[in-house]
Amino acid sequence: MTTRRRFTLTQYLIEQRRRFPSASGDFNALVLDVALACKAIARSVAFGELGSVLGNPVADVATGVNVQGEEQKRLDVVSNAYFTEMTEWGGHLAGMASEEMDHPYQIPSTHQRGKYLLVFDPLDGSSNIDVNVTVGSIFSVLRAPQAVIDSGRDVVEADFLQPGTQQLAAGYALYGPTTMLVLTVGNGVAGFTLDPNLGQFMLTHPQLQVPEDTQEFAINASNTRFWERPIRRYVDECLAGRTGPRGKDFNMRWIASMVAEAHRILMRGGVFMYPRDTKDPSKPGRLRLLYEANPIGFIMEQAGGRASTGREPMLTVEPTSLHQRIGLVFGSRNEVERIERYHREPAASRDDNPLFAERSLFRD
Ligand SMILES: O=P(O)(O)OC[C@H]1O[C@](O)(COP(=O)(O)O)[C@@H](O)[C@@H]1O
Numbered sequence: 001m002t003t004r005r006r007f008t009l010t011q012y013l014i015e016q017r018r019r020f021p022s023a024s025g026d027f028n029a030l031v032l033d034v035a036l037a038c039k040a041i042a043r044s045v046a047f048g049e050l051g052s053v054l055g056n057p058v059a060d061v062a063t064g065v066n067v068q069g070e071e072q073k074r075l076d077v078v079s080n081a082y083f084t085e086m087t088e089w090g091g092h093l094a095g096m097a098s099e100e101m102d103h104p105y106q107i108p109s110t111h112q113r114g115k116y117l118l119v120f121d122p123l124d125g126s127s128n129i130d131v132n133v134t135v136g137s138i139f140s141v142l143r144a145p146q147a148v149i150d151s152g153r154d155v156v157e158a159d160f161l162q163p164g165t166q167q168l169a170a171g172y173a174l175y176g177p178t179t180m181l182v183l184t185v186g187n188g189v190a191g192f193t194l195d196p197n198l199g200q201f202m203l204t205h206p207q208l209q210v211p212e213d214t215q216e217f218a219i220n221a222s223n224t225r226f227w228e229r230p231i232r233r234y235v236d237e238c239l240a241g242r243t244g245p246r247g248k249d250f251n252m253r254w255i256a257s258m259v260a261e262a263h264r265i266l267m268r269g270g271v272f273m274y275p276r277d278t279k280d281p282s283k284p285g286r287l288r289l290l291y292e293a294n295p296i297g298f299i300m301e302q303a304g305g306r307a308s309t310g311r312e313p314m315l316t317v318e319p320t321s322l323h324q325r326i327g328l329v330f331g332s333r334n335e336v337e338r339i340e341r342y343h344r345e346p347a348a349s350r351d352d353n354p355l356f357a358e359r360s361l362f363r364d
């Protein structure tokens, strides 16, 4: 696809659909509904506190605590509603699941039910809303099990427990200085920028590729004391810089919006780690498999990068529950492979033995 001609998201999807001559158009219509939800969220985010002055619905929304035990922001709830409202009526979906909904969302019986499942984090990085830092939405499209399509029955948790390799599409929207939509339909990764005059996502980044090497890493260093040995080793070696085993200096970033970190890494390379740690034994990782790790993992792999738990490729993990958390490492291929190698090396298994505890640069 040439960049000389300006392509809208719709035109891009039509061109992608030519690979599947028998496709009905349902899939494209679903992605466009998701894009519409993202435009609506972008507008709500952009109004910020002005929302209450201008009668923006965000001001009056009731919040609570989500299934993760995390306090919802008003924009979490509003964004979730935009996703459900914009996509439920099109006849493309068998059901949905979201970070902000404890159980699968049923398409009302008054609407036609379709063959796809939509899984999403309506607002990622929502702790950044109050400080006006970039946030985003993350989504993944799966095919519903054939039994669900045939019967039109209500969806249940088990219907969503598909490994990341089964994703048909994944994407994220970024609400930053510009609003962007980044999408894979399994044929590379494309980035679109919202033209505020036209209200259209325009193709601006046709073939995103993650550089294989990097000198930049992202991790929440306040968790250092909870990290497992392979991660401590990796970060220590980065910090040692030119005089250490890596022989080069590294830069560090932490935005606390995973979606924004993913975007930076797509643009210029890098590695992101929110690994499994010992902070809370009931939570094997911070981020969620189905609507954070898998869609970002699919995008990374489609852009030539890599996504992993540290121990196995992210996309091959068999999910066990809807809101499952998991350790996540993604980004420049050679760095992620190095981290996986550190997990495989025999020293990694001595992690819990204090006899082998090593002095870390982040420790006293
Ligand atoms: O508080 P921390 O450790 O910086 O966590 C930040 C992480 O939490 C998240 O914000 C979780 O996402 P939500 O905002 O959707 O709950 C990630 O985007 C980010 O990487």
Ligand SMILES: [Mg+2]
Binding pocket: 121, 123, 124, 125, 292
């Ligand atoms: Mg999130």
Ligand SMILES: [Mg+2]
Binding pocket: 076, 099, 121, 122, 123, 124, 125, 126
């Ligand atoms: Mg969220």
